[in-house]
Amino acid sequence: MSSFGKNIKVNIFGESHGVAIGVVIEGLKPGFPLDMEKIQAMLDRRRPGQGRYVTRRNEGDIPEILSGVYEGKTTGMPLCAIIRNNDAQSKDYKNLRIIPRPGHSDYTAHIKYNGFNDIRGGGAFSGRLTAPLVFAGAIAKDLLSRQGIKIVSHLKSIGPVTDGDLNEIKYEKEQEEAILANMLPMIDPNETAAALNALNTARMDLDSLGSTIATVVYNVPAGIGNPGYESLESVISAICFSVPGVKGIDFGKGFKLASLKGSEANDSFYYDGDKVKTRTNNMGGILGGISNGMPIIFNVCMKPTSSISKKQESINLKTQESEELVIKGRHDPCIGIRAVPVMEACAALAILDHISED
């Protein structure tokens, strides 16, 4: 449902146009100093209302901590934080109760919750619920960085445009800095110009774009994870699939492995001093559900935003007749742009949960 994690339990709550959204985090050790600047910086990378390539809904996304922190440090008690919703325009969503958006959750939510679900802004299905996820992820990322673990995500593709690749073997500070300095979260500024063009064309066509987000987790020690149902892949996938709009995930070379031979795909082992490494990283740092000490690599596919301004075919659940739908309201032309820090949060929480195993 709305909670995940075994050792670090995260429970997310709220609705897009309700009073607030928030998170309760359990299992954090006492005495960890919360770096609010780092948390806010990560929230700001996801925040709406920043320019013409994301939704115009303008939210400050300032977290308010209600419990679990005293004098700037975790107390070891459940940490509860909320983020208030200040810029909701609920009238745009009224008709979606009876005319569901194609590609969105309106129809399935209506069936599952007998029409009692909060439809405004997508309610609990909204991408807005990823703000508290990023809050929790920012704390996890900071905790992991103190153990030398670095997490970097970028928009690997957007519509027809493909970005360069993150280093699969070792962390490169310059790559992370390039992504953070870029107008879109991409490594290659030349590709960014092409991506902005594609976004403009999609907007003029009253349409949206799909994307992929690549994430690499550097310096994870070998031996983290489990075989079977709690494999690293299973846990990372479960968290990523809780993010609305995610439709696929693969690890390392992923689905491309299907067209390789064993001799091409296998990552050869060697000793670098007393450290075991692999020459390539086609398996994305995971063997048998357990980390092998190489960077963990995964890619998610984000579907194109379903709320588009183009006229679409839908149904009227009251009259049981066909109905044309033109969606109003403010929407992201490409979900992936704001979901990049969300993927870093998913990775951080999955790894922290595993590392915190007794």
Ligand SMILES: Cc1cc2nc3c(=O)[nH]c(=O)nc-3n(C[C@H](O)[C@H](O)[C@H](O)COP(=O)(O)O)c2cc1C
């Ligand atoms: C950061 C973020 C922003 C999103 N913004 C929008 C949006 O503006 N409009 C929209 O229709 N969907 C948006 N979504 C996706 C929907 O929430 C999602 O497609 C919907 O809830 C149905 O869930 P599903 O796509 O996982 O099936 C966003 C998702 C994320 C992660």
